[in-house]
Amino acid sequence: MSTSPSPPGRELVVQRRYASARQTVAFELANADGLALPDWAPGSHIDVVLPLANGELVRQYSLCGPVDNARLWRIVVHRERHGRGGSAYLCDQLVEGQRLYVRGPRNNFPFVPSPRLTLLAGGIGITALLPMVAAAQDAGCDWRLLYLARSQADMSLLDEICRLPPERVTLHCSADRGRLDLAAWTRTLGPEEAVFACGPLRLLDDLESLHDHTARWQLHLERFENPNFAQGEHRAFEVVLARSGRSVRVNSEESILDALLREGLALDCSCREGVCGSCEQRVLQGVPDHRDAVLTADERRQNTHMMICVSRATTPTIMLDL
Helix, strand or coil, rough: CCCCCCCCCEEEEEEEEEEEEECCCEEEEEECCCCCCCCCCCEEEEEEEEEEEEEEEEEEECCCCCCCCCCEEEEEECCCCCHHHHHHHHHEEEEEECCCEEEEEEEEEEEEECCCCEEEHHHHHHHHHHHHHHHHHHHHHHHHHHHCCCHHHHHCCHHHHCCCHHHHEEEHHHHCCCCCCHHHHCCCCCCEEEEEECCCCCHHHHHHHHHCCCCEEEEEEEECCCCCCCCCCCCCCEECCCCCCCCEEEECCCCCCHHHHHHCCCCCCCCCCCCCCCEEEEEEEECEEEECCCCCCCHHCCCCCCEECCCCCEEEEEEEEC
């Protein structure tokens, strides 16, 4: 969790694009002048600003190339059939030599070494986890990779995965073997096991439900979707800006972010769906109504930070460090 400002944006050129699975395309991005790109760590993502016909759209994509390659960033995009047009634009229209405006990198899913760990990827979730393989090897962890997809044709970056030590990699194709029995699988986890998981909403929700307060294993999640986005009532409340003493009314039909932007504040924001972490603010007084998919359960209980694009207040007034 970080309250530092978002890194500045930059224009990158598409050096290479290629199919990485049946419905995914990989893009290698570089500075047009050839200069080095900012450092990043496993778990990082970038915001890609897309100029669509119906307006600008911002989408987050995990960096999934080698961490030590300072000249290229790689992302992999899954073409969504029923999306808002961002993935279709990238997969169908973006060509080599074209430029993209991006912001970041930002990391809400940092890798933490553990004596024994499993990297559990569902579908395109492999992009967030593949860089952690090298980090786990460098840290001397006893690691394994479990990759779930409908078929091998749907597994992105499979050629790279097949070059990993085969005894540490399990490919599970539901078309052949059925859906993985997560409950049975979690019963095999020991007290020193850490699970880093990224993938579809159902997979992550099921994992969270299996990881209760009695679980002996640790769970780290990266979500591309926010299951908490529409939860709870939408009541009006006041936001107090501690540095200026100003009070801003947040109406029932608007977010804290929208209310503050309406009042002329310059704030970092990107996804507006509670998944990227760019709008995070520190809470000084009051109790947040957390509706994001960034904070951990422990961080939510502390109530010291909130994502103002989706989260609200359970108290009549909430004070932010602004």
